[in-house]
Amino acid sequence: MTRFAASALALALFATPALAEPVAYAFDKSHSNLSFTYDHLGYSTTDGRFGNWDATLLVDADKPEASSIEFTIDTTSLDTFFADRDTHLKGADFFDVTKFPQATFKSTKVTKTGDNTLDIIGDLTIKGITKPATLAVTVTTMGEHPMAKMPAIGFAGTTTIKRSDFGMNMFVPYVGDEVTITLHAETLAAAK
Structure with missing residues (x-):
């Protein structure tokens, strides 16, 4: 009986599927965009983007809480489509x-906040000042990329911060503090 129980336990352990490791995804920058908007005097919304950034994305589809993301943004790549403003902002x-x-x-x-939504909480550092920020993410598509024929994930995320928290107070409150x-x-599973 003891030998049967031991054999059954061993069989159960080996039959248990191994825990999957998070999968690394690379950003397709030709189909990805990091942008920002802020209010200008209540008359308009000003848009800008960062043209140069790098990110590391690890996704655990079965256990989303084990996923992670890290961004490094080249602040010199800021572009608001108006050269004089860009010079001032830099x-x-x-x-x-x-x-x-x-x-x-x-x-x-x-x-995980819903069937296809997540909150990604993290540390945002600008001008050497670190503050918490929450990126609200909607996963738009997850599956095999129809052209690349490999696993892919598309998603959109947004957060709102106060620029004054990062030492950028000029013109507040006339020019919006909230950004x-x-x-x-669009991301593709990274080659192993």
């Missing part, structure tokens, strides 16, 4: 890109 009054050429975001917690950051991403 200067000491705002991003001070000479001293702080990078901003970063590193996730600390991922929470909405939006990420649209």
Whole structure:
């Protein structure tokens, strides 16, 4: 009886599927965009983007809370489609890109909030100042990419921060303190 029980236990252990590791995904930057908007005097919304950034994405489809993302953003790549404004935003009054050429975001917690939605909580660092931020994410598509024939994930995420929290107070409250950051991403499973 003891031998039967031991054999049954061994069989059960070997029959249990191994825990899957998170899968690394690479961003297709030709189909991804990191942008921001803010209110200008109540008259208009000003748009901008960062043209150069890198990110590391690990996805555990079965256990989303084990997923993670890290961003490094080249603040010198800021573009609001108006050269004089870009020069001012890159200067000491705002991003001070000479001293702080990078901003970063590193996730600390991922929470599934719905069938295709997640909250990604993390640390956002701009101008050497780190504050918590929550990226609300909607997964738009997950499956085999029809052209690349490999696993792919498309998603959109948004967060709103106060620029004054990062030492960029100029013109508040006339020019909006709240800045909405939006990420649209197409990612492909990274080659092993």
